Structure formats: structure tokens, C-alpha cells
Amino acid sequence: MAETAVQTDHERGAAPAPPPRGRRGRRTALVASALVVVAAVAVVGALGLGGGGAQEGSSAPPRSGSTVPVTRTTLTERTTVDGRLGYGTEVPLPVKATGTVTWLPAEGTTMGRGGTLLRVDDRPVVLLYGALPMYRELGLTVGARQGTGQGAGTEGGTQDSGDQGRADETSGAPDPSASPTPGGAGGTGGTLRGMDVLQFESNLAALGYTGFTVDEEFTGLTARAVKRWQKSLGLPQSGTVGIGDVVYSAGNVRIGHAGVRLGSPATDDALTYTGTSRKVVVNASAAEDSWAVRGAAVTIGLPAGTSVKGEVASVGKSATAPEDRGGEGGSAAPTVPVTITVKDQKSVGRLESAPVTVEYAGRERADVLTVPVAALVALAEGGHGLETADGRFVAVKTGLFADGRVEVSGSAVREGMNVRIPE
Structure with missing residues (x-):
């Protein structure tokens, strides 16, 4: 009689018996522990x-x-936001000279008081310091010139004594045919007066041309000093300063790019300039510019890895939408320009232009x-x-x-x- 084969559950492919209750409980605990670990890792990643x-x-x-x-x-x-180190925004010099541009300085040149900014019809346009723009010719009026016996471009009739010179200027009746004082400024006995005279005389004296009283009155002694100055510049010694002969700025300037070429007519944008101190300009988001308050301290990160201290000097009042360079429509937020000054210019080294970072304190x-x-x-x-x-x-x-x-x-x-x- 044939023997009957007996197969075990394992040979028939049946599932193994469930583990004892104790092993199952420990497995559940391990799964829960793993879930806690996953949650902790997720928080760290977030x-x-x-x-x-x-x-x-x-x-x-x-x-x-x-x-x-x-x-x-x-x-x-x-x-931290991105910024740009440089000399600030270039602005046009208020050149009022008319004629042909015959000489231009190199871009980046630093110019001080008495320096020649450019030449028009081969006449120098000189930089002087002041806040008031040149808006009229400065010189003796017709009556004053006749009273001192002077003609335009002559040295005759000028007195050596300051007091005598003033007496000569006011002696005699004014010439009825003389034109009114230029610019509507007040005058006595045909003498030109005004704050622009005081500003010019202050510069003339600072350049070493003295012998007159620095005040609001343009006298014969002022004219004599002007002639000496004109002689040093190679100009005709008229004693009169033309409206296009000088340009005023708050201090030294750094020459920017030229808006004209040699041989072109002089225009208002013939030459641009900036200040001589390096600064940083940040285009800050108009929605997040609460940090940009005048006087606020910031830290400027330089390309070499060093940092310098800066201070917010000015904040633009008009927001500008960035140009769309991707061709997909403008989506960038509007920005306002924030100018940051650097007190310690030596700490910047020789850099004149570079991308930098600006770190500021928020909340x-x-x-x-x-x-x-x-x-x-x-x-x-x-x-x-x-x-x-x-x-x-x-x-x-x-x-x-x-x-x-x-x-x-x-x-x-x-x-x-x-x-x-x-x-």
C-alpha cells in the first residue's frame, strides 16, 4: 500500500504563523519611534x-x-541686500558758456577750486565753490567805470587806497544812459551788490587774489583783483566775469562722461560730474524700505571679504519699477534708491566701482x-x-x-x- 506524503504548511506556501504578542508590541513601538524621528527631521529641514x-x-x-x-x-x-560701490549718480555741470568746445578733461579727473573744467572757444570755464549758481555778469556798472575813469579791459584810473577807490566809485552823478544793475540787484551809485558778489569774492580771495574787502559789493578793487586772475588764465584783462566763465559746485568734483565731442557746440549737458567720495547705492524694495532712514548705520561687505561701516545719507522719494529684461512682463517690485556714505574712505582701499552687500538691522x-x-x-x-x-x-x-x-x-x-x- 502506497505511503501518503505529508506536507508541512511551509512546503505548501502558507503564510507563517503570527509572532507572539510580545514581539508585535515591540514592533509597534519601533514604528512610532521612527515617526517621531521623521517629524523632527522635517522640522530641522523647514x-x-x-x-x-x-x-x-x-x-x-x-x-x-x-x-x-x-x-x-x-x-x-x-x-543683507545688494548694492553698488561708486561715486554716485552723475549729474550735468551747469555750463553756461556759448561757443565751440575746444578742450575736455579725462573722465575720472578730480577737479578743485580754480581748476579748468573745459574750454569753450579756447576760454577756460573755471570751477569755484558755492551754492548760488552763476546767473549774471559780475563787474563794474557803466556809471561806476566812468566814475573811476576806467574803461573795460584797462587798468587806468584805479586808486591804490581801498577807501579812496570806494570814494571814487561813488563820486559824481550816475550816467543817465547807464543800464540798470544786472539781474535787478540793488546798487548804490552804480555799484553792483548781492550775495553772488560775496560768493565770488570769497573764491577770488581763497585763490590768492586779494586787495579788496570780501563783502556784497563789487568795487574797483574787486575789478583789479579780477584782472590779475584773468591774466593768470590767459584771458583779456577786462575786470568783468562773464556768466559762462565760472561754474559753482559744493566742493571738489570728479569728472564724469562728456556729453559732447571736441568741436561741438557747448550745451547744458556738455560734461557730467560726481562728488569725490565713494558711496554705495542700493535699489531697495519700496515695500521693505523701513530700514532706510537717514543716519541709520549699516555694514558694507566688500568683494575682498572685508567690511566697512556706512551710514544712510539719502532715500529717494519716487519708486521705480525695474526694467523687464526677460521679456515676460514686469513682475519685480518697485524700488527706491538709497545712498549710503562711507566716512572712512581709506577703508575702501583702491576700489572705485564694485558690487557690494549692505547689511542692516531690521526687527x-x-x-x-x-x-x-x-x-x-x-x-x-x-x-x-x-x-x-x-x-x-x-x-x-x-x-x-x-x-x-x-x-x-x-x-x-x-x-x-x-x-x-x-x-
Whole structure:
């Protein structure tokens, strides 16, 4: 009689018997533990702290992780924006000379008081310092010239004594045919007066041409000094300063680009200029320019990796939409120009133009409890918490994030308590 083959459940392909109750419970616990680890890693990644992907066999942070104290301090949010180092925006020089441009300075040239900005019809246009623009011819009026016995371009009839010169200028009746004082400025006995006279005489004296009283009155002695100045410039010694002979600025200038070529007629935009101090211009977002307040301190990062201190000098009042260079329609936010000055020009080195970064302080939270951002953990019930040195977890509310730390608050958090940083 044939033997009957007996197959086991394993040979028939049946599923193995379920593990004992104890093994199942331990497996459930391991799964829950893994979920907590995944949640913690997700929080670290969301805060920008994460490294690479999860490694095989990862587990909960070890109990031996380092501990740090909860400290009370002031947190300041710092933001970095892009800027441009240079000499600022070039503006046209107010050239009023008429004629043909016969000489131009090289771009980048620094010009001071008494320097020749350009030549028109081979006559120098000279830089002087002042806030009032040149708006009229400066010289003796017809009556004043006749009273002193002087003619245009002559030295005759000029007195050596300052007091005598003033007496001669005002002696005799004014010439009825004389034209009114140029520009409508007041005068006595045909003498030109005004703040523009004071400004010009101050410059003339600063250049070393003296022998007159620096005041608001253009006298015969002023005319004599002007003639000596004109002689040094190779000009006809008329004693009269033409409206196109000088240009005023607040101080030294740095020559920008020329708007005309040699041989072209002189125009208002014949030459541009900037100041001589390097500065930074930032095109700040019009929606986030609350930091840009005149006098606000900033830190400028240079290409070499060094940094210098800067100060906000001016903020534009008109927002401008950036040009669309992608051809897909303008989506960039409008910006306003913010000009930042650098007091210590030597700290910038030899750089004249370069991309830089500007760091400014934004929001600030004073006298708050803080911990390193890495100390935050995700709680199973949601939100953030801290692990104490003895392994307990306490819930916290987060505030400002700055400088690698985060503001924390909660009923169970106190200054000086130690919390663990998971490894």
C-alpha cells in the first residue's frame, strides 16, 4: 500500500504563523519611534538646518546630546541686500558758456577750486565753490567805470587806497544812459551788490587774489583783483566775469562722461560730474524700505571679504519699477534708491566701482529668552518644544529668529535651565 506524503504548511506556501504578542508590541513601538524621528527631521529641514538625507538605521536623538542653557538677550534681525560701490549718480555741470568746445578733461579727473573744467572757444570755464549758481555778469556798472575813469579791459584810473577807490566809485552823478544793475540787484551809485558778489569774492580771495574787502559789493578793487586772475588764465584783462566763465559746485568734483565731442557746440549737458567720495547705492524694495532712514548705520561687505561701516545719507522719494529684461512682463517690485556714505574712505582701499552687500538691522526683540535654533524639536501633538536635561519635553512658543538663535516663551521655560541639542 502506497505511503501518503505529508506536507508541512511551509512546503505548501502558507503564510507563517503570527509572532507572539510580545514581539508585535515591540514592533509597534519601533514604528512610532521612527515617526517621531521623521517629524523632527522635517522640522530641522523647514528651519533651514538640515543636512543630507536620512541614513539607514537612524533613531531618536541620543540622551547623551550636548546641553545648552536658556539665555536672556536681545535678538536683532539682520538682512543683507545688494548694492553698488561708486561715486554716485552723475549729474550735468551747469555750463553756461556759448561757443565751440575746444578742450575736455579725462573722465575720472578730480577737479578743485580754480581748476579748468573745459574750454569753450579756447576760454577756460573755471570751477569755484558755492551754492548760488552763476546767473549774471559780475563787474563794474557803466556809471561806476566812468566814475573811476576806467574803461573795460584797462587798468587806468584805479586808486591804490581801498577807501579812496570806494570814494571814487561813488563820486559824481550816475550816467543817465547807464543800464540798470544786472539781474535787478540793488546798487548804490552804480555799484553792483548781492550775495553772488560775496560768493565770488570769497573764491577770488581763497585763490590768492586779494586787495579788496570780501563783502556784497563789487568795487574797483574787486575789478583789479579780477584782472590779475584773468591774466593768470590767459584771458583779456577786462575786470568783468562773464556768466559762462565760472561754474559753482559744493566742493571738489570728479569728472564724469562728456556729453559732447571736441568741436561741438557747448550745451547744458556738455560734461557730467560726481562728488569725490565713494558711496554705495542700493535699489531697495519700496515695500521693505523701513530700514532706510537717514543716519541709520549699516555694514558694507566688500568683494575682498572685508567690511566697512556706512551710514544712510539719502532715500529717494519716487519708486521705480525695474526694467523687464526677460521679456515676460514686469513682475519685480518697485524700488527706491538709497545712498549710503562711507566716512572712512581709506577703508575702501583702491576700489572705485564694485558690487557690494549692505547689511542692516531690521526687527529687534529686547530682553527675551533664547536658545539655539538647533535645540527646537517637533512635538507629537504639534508645535515646537525643548528637551530638558532629564529627558522631559516642554512646549514653547517661538518668536523672532536671528543670528542662529530663536526667541522662546512658555510657562515651563525659565532663564538658566539646560536643554538638550539633538545630535
